[in-house]
Amino acid sequence: MRDEFSVLVGGKAGDGITEAGMIIARLYNQLGYCLYQYLDYPSLIRGGHNFAIVRAAGKKIGAPRDGVDYLLALNQDTIDRHSWRLRESSIVIYDSDEVKAPLAGGVGLPLKTFAKESGAPPIARNVGLIGAFSRAAGIEEEIVEKVLRKEIPKAIDENLEVARRGRAGLEGRSDARVDKRSYPCCPVITGNEIFGLGLLRGGLDAYVAYPMTPSSGVLHFLAKVAAEFSIKVVHPENEIAVILMAEGFAYAGKKAAVGTSGGGFCLMNEGMSLAGMAEIPLVVLVSQRAGPSTGVPTYTAQADLPFVMNAGHGEFPRLVIAPGDAEEAFFWSAAALGLAWRYQIPVVLLSDKTLSESAYSFNVEEAREIPEFGPVLWDGDGDYRRYASAEDGISPLAFPPRTGAVVKANSYAHLPSGITTEEPRAIEAGQDKLLRKKRRLVEELERLKTLNVSGDRRSSTAVVCWGSNKGPCGEVGEELGLRVVQPVVVSPFPADLFREALRGVERTISVETNSTGGMAKLIRSCGFEADRLVLKYDGRPFSVDELEERLLEVGI
DSSP states (O other): OOOEEEEEEEEEETSOHHHHHHHHHHHHHHTTOEEEEEEEOOSOSSEEEEEEEEEEESSOOOSOOSOEEEEEESSHHHHHHHGGGEEEEEEEEEETTTOSSOOTTOEEEOHHHHHHHTTOOGGGHHHHHHHHHHHHHTOOHHHHHHHHHHHOOTTHHHHHHHHHHHHHTTTTTOOOOOOOOOSOOOOEEEHHHHHHHHHHHTTOOEEEEOOOTTSHHHHHHHHHHHHHHTOEEEOOSSHHHHHHHHHHHHHTTOOEEEEEOHHHHHHTHHHHHHHHHHTOOEEEEEEEOBOSTTOBTTSOOOOOHHHHHTOSSSOOOOEEEOOOSHHHHHHHHHHHHHHHHHHTOEEEEEEEHHHHHSEEEOOGGGSOOOOOOOOOBOOSOSSOOTTOOOTTSOOOBOOSSOTTOOOOOOSSOBOTTSOBOOOHHHHHHHHHHHHHHHHHHHHHHTTSOOEEEEEOTTOSEEEEOOGGGHHHHHHHHHHHTOEEEEESEEESOOHHHHHHHTTTOSEEEEEESSSSOHHHHHHHHTTOOOSEEEEOOSSSOOOHHHHHHHHHHTTO
């Protein structure tokens, strides 16, 4: 029984590569496989080179492999760029109307002609390619039709005809049969959609965002389901308006979140400080891409950790969370809303292109139970003081219009009533209140799982990773017998848990997709030292094969 399959489908922007990859993933999903899809595309609406790698396995996975079992090409560029991935047993299928220099042994089909003769639009070439692939892979025609009917409801008869012609083109060329697995047939959805679902689970009332790759998928998803979940989804004119509008929602008692990437978050910095001083609960999703500045807008990086941890001027408590997979993205986006409202602080969910735009088999049954973090509300007794002193630093909330309450939100140093002050003792008392709140937050986090350990827990070599590198590090750690330590909450950093996770470790290797080792610097500031760095900063994520090779190079 084959343990796993990898399929690469490629073409240019406008060829429907994203949709083709998702359809292939859902075909394997119907057969009981666990799925991961990586999507690679340039910042172009038309042209360029797009490809998707779909990996299907009988176990939980979160990263691609380099080699592929099937190479599906809608143009010559795909053949030229990816022939290095082929194994001896790999199968190549291509559009012979477009590919003029095919590989020996490949199967060419006139897919553009099939689409035209079937009365389908040219983009239906991808469906013909999927039909041919399904025959080569041994996937039953009934499953193909079921998935296509769900994924392409428009012009379905014409698309099915193209798929049938593609399938017939490989008749007699393959007798492969794909074995069924037992992984639950759960949805295959993107990380951005999972972040959106988690925010909805946490009680989201409003989502505000200016589209910025790679976080835009959250905006698109929540806009699509806004009516169903009775939430407000707003696209203002820029990122400054985004964060201030979200804080306005929060002032009115509505749970709000915003989404952006590094460049947009730069513009939100003053708004972050406003949330800190005025104690406005807010969740900010920052999905990293390669910078500086515009950088490489459709590719990945983990370079914004120091920036996000220190965003905003002045001293105020904030929580920074870096989920590593689909289940963590769901749990922590829901928990982020609860914690933001419990402690009246800004909370940052730190993602990246890899986590946000990859697709996963998401089994909600595997996600942790989400605790309830109810806000502290004013009971209506006496005169309302928005910033009333409290032992834990958490003042009761009230929202306008509330009878008997004048609700203030002040960006200046203020008295418990919310009135501006410049008196030394009052300024000090206000800062002490924020510090008490931070200490209480740290105590709360100790009851949550803010750090993961996987692989061989007895190994004397530890790989430290964060965010989306959880996928390749976890898999390679298991294969090579390494201990894998993954902080999920990165600020306030769980130093005690980290120290315990490294007990007995003699050598520590930090794996990151940046050029300067942001996590290595963070753990050094907490009294720990990474012996070696394994860094990747070409805009692409680690594959399982590449990471294994890189770790062997540093002499594990």
